[in-house]
Amino acid sequence: MSDTDRLPTWCAGNNWCAITATASLVGKKWHPVIIDRLLRNGALGFNDLQTEVDGISSKVLSESLDDLEEKRLVNRDVVNDKPVRVEYSLTELGESLEPVVRSLAEWGQKHLEPAEDESASLV
Amino acid sequence: MSDTDRLPTWCAGNNWCAITATASLVGKKWHPVIIDRLLRNGALGFNDLQTEVDGISSKVLSESLDDLEEKRLVNRDVVNDKPVRVEYSLTELGESLEPVVRSLAEWGQKHLEPAEDESASLV
DNA sequence: CGGTATCCTCATTGATACTG
DNA sequence: CAGTATCAATGAGGATACCG
Numbered sequence: 001m002s003d004t005d006r007l008p009t010w011c012a013g014n015n016w017c018a019i020t021a022t023a024s025l026v027g028k029k030w031h032p033v034i035i036d037r038l039l040r041n042g043a044l045g046f047n048d049l050q051t052e053v054d055g056i057s058s059k060v061l062s063e064s065l066d067d068l069e070e071k072r073l074v075n076r077d078v079v080n081d082k083p084v085r086v087e088y089s090l091t092e093l094g095e096s097l098e099p100v101v102r103s104l105a106e107w108g109q110k111h112l113e114p115a116e117d118e119s120a121s122l123v
Numbered sequence: 124m125s126d127t128d129r130l131p132t133w134c135a136g137n138n139w140c141a142i143t144a145t146a147s148l149v150g151k152k153w154h155p156v157i158i159d160r161l162l163r164n165g166a167l168g169f170n171d172l173q174t175e176v177d178g179i180s181s182k183v184l185s186e187s188l189d190d191l192e193e194k195r196l197v198n199r200d201v202v203n204d205k206p207v208r209v210e211y212s213l214t215e216l217g218e219s220l221e222p223v224v225r226s227l228a229e230w231g232q233k234h235l236e237p238a239e240d241e242s243a244s245l246v
Numbered sequence: 247c248g249g250t251a252t253c254c255t256c257a258t259t260g261a262t263a264c265t266g
Numbered sequence: 267c268a269g270t271a272t273c274a275a276t277g278a279g280g281a282t283a284c285c286g
Contacts, residue, residue, distance in 0.1 A: 060259060099226060182280075209247080
């Protein structure tokens with residue numbers, strides 16, 4: 001019931017529907033970071049991932065991972081039973097987000113960072 | 124003080140800093156739609172914009188516009204004094220977001236929409 | 247026309263603690 | 267190691283009404 005508003009009814013056939021939907025994916029604060037980490041490092045365990053992201057609580061990481069898994073962007077593989085060892089990795093769909101993430105990163109690097117501090121020239 | 128966490132300290136020199144910053148821009152639910160509308164239509168008045176977006180309240184539109192203006196993505200021009208006539212348009216910086224928005228849209232169209240409903244063929 | 251002002255609800259985050 | 271449980275705090279989003 002709560003997921004009926006995921007794709008609003010006014011999201012007819014126009015492409016900003018896809019924009020909104022995608023933005024709600026990568027705009028979830030931690031999602032792009034997690035995806036980035038996974039793109040860079042490949043498979044990571046839960047705590048490794050938490051260390052990599054640095055600043056996220058285990059609860060939020062767990063929820064984010066659930067969300068990303070549900071959306072088929074990450075795989076969760078139990079690679080060992082005892083002691084428990086889990087590895088998170090990107091699915092093909094998740095990896096297909098790379099250009100999107102890169103586009104975000106490039107725009108941000110080009111337009112956002114210099115705006116905050118004009119005293120330093122480009123490195 | 125509350126804006127000290129806009130760019131978290133752990134956002135060192137890695138590019139996911141830019142990712143996060145950009146994602147927080149275009150991930151604001153209505154922002155990408157507004158930008159899309161402005162990209163398509165050019166300059167729009169407040170109420171026109173509200174009609175275009177369809178579903179946004181004047182309060183949220185107003186706040187979004189403030190936010191976008193503050194980030195130098197949209198211009199607010201008073202083109203007439205009495206009666207008041209205001210036009211919102213994208214700045215160059217705002218227009219430079221087009222590839223980002225397109226990248227979001229393309230990914231969403233390619234990967235998101237077919238997954239939700241496989242019964243209907245493309246229109 | 248172009249907004250503000252309230253007030254309210256719900257989603258998201260986060261800290262801390264605890265478990266298999 | 268890999269999470270879940272709880273609870274508090276924050277804030278974005280929305281409905282409605284009103285103002286210059």
